Amino acid sequence: MNISIVVYSAPYSSQASWSAYRFTREALAQGQQIGRVFFYYDGVHASNALSTPPQDEFDLVAAWRELINEHGIDSISCVSSALKRGILNAQEAQRYEKECANLDPSSELSGLAQLVDASLNSDRVISFGA
Amino acid sequence: MSEPHIKTISFISRKAPHSQGLAKACLDMVLSNAVFEQNINFIFMGDGVYQLKDQQAPKLIDNKDLSAAFSALPLYDVHNIYVEADALPKRYMTAEDLVVEAKSISNEQIAQLLADSDVVYAL
Numbered sequence: 001m002n003i004s005i006v007v008y009s010a011p012y013s014s015q016a017s018w019s020a021y022r023f024t025r026e027a028l029a030q031g032q033q034i035g036r037v038f039f040y041y042d043g044v045h046a047s048n049a050l051s052t053p054p055q056d057e058f059d060l061v062a063a064w065r066e067l068i069n070e071h072g073i074d075s076i077s078c079v080s081s082a083l084k085r086g087i088l089n090a091q092e093a094q095r096y097e098k099e100c101a102n103l104d105p106s107s108e109l110s111g112l113a114q115l116v117d118a119s120l121n122s123d124r125v126i127s128f129g130a
Numbered sequence: 131m132s133e134p135h136i137k138t139i140s141f142i143s144r145k146a147p148h149s150q151g152l153a154k155a156c157l158d159m160v161l162s163n164a165v166f167e168q169n170i171n172f173i174f175m176g177d178g179v180y181q182l183k184d185q186q187a188p189k190l191i192d193n194k195d196l197s198a199a200f201s202a203l204p205l206y207d208v209h210n211i212y213v214e215a216d217a218l219p220k221r222y223m224t225a226e227d228l229v230v231e232a233k234s235i236s237n238e239q240i241a242q243l244l245a246d247s248d249v250v251y252a253l
Contacts, residue, residue: 008155008253041155041253080158112162119139119163119249130152130253 003027004035004118007043009129011060012053016129017046021064023126028071036118037068037075039082039107043129047077048087049104061104068106079109137248139163140171143178144252148193152253153181157199159251164206171243172203174232175214179221182213182228201229214240
């Protein structure tokens with residue numbers, strides 16, 4: 001089955017992003033396909049490469065990065081949600097004259113059309129948070 | 131879009147318009163799906179019905195006015211707009227207070243809409 005994942009909540013603010021991560025990992029372990037992970041609204045904080053939790057806490061951003069990279073998951077951070085929350089890639093940082101970029105390279109910035117596409121081309125869309 | 135096809139996609143919006151950004155987040159999702167001509171159900175439940183209330187002045191609290199976008203939904207071919215039947219009277223509102231025409235439906239009817247949907251988003 002081809003499953004897409006939508007995450008609305010930020011790491012460390014609620015359980016949702018962690019649950020989404022665990023669900024995605026388990027679905028892959030059971031041989032399911034993950035069509036796309038789409039971080040939307042506060043969910044985009046999972047793609048902030050500058051996230052630095054204390055060493056004795058679970059590093060959810062790093063865990064997402066490893067899972068996405070290991071399985072070559074198509075991971076999108078919603079561009080309008082990300083920009084207003086201060087998550088920019090180099091191109092957007094240059095466009096808006098910001099000093100640095102912090103989008104984790106495991107995700108790309110793109111628009112809601114990618115979520116529409118995920119809805120149309122997945123057997124299931126599973127949402128976490130909100 | 132790898133294949134042009136149409137699904138029935140239902141959106142349940144349950145939050146008041148200016149307490150968080152979720153109302154606008156849901157509206158943006160609906161409009162994006164409308165641009166791709168999907169079959170959309172837009173369902174307002176609980177405090178979500180406040181999003182459709184007329185005569186709002188969100189600029190007073192530095193918030194964006196969403197009313198124009200809600201009233202323009204039919205122009206985006208979003209015609210299946212529903213409100214949870216109990217939600218309006220519980221908030222001393224009537225259909226005449228809404229900026230767009232919405233059908234009042236029971237929770238059983240909402241359950242049926244969701245059962246008939248390919249994808250459901252609730253926020």
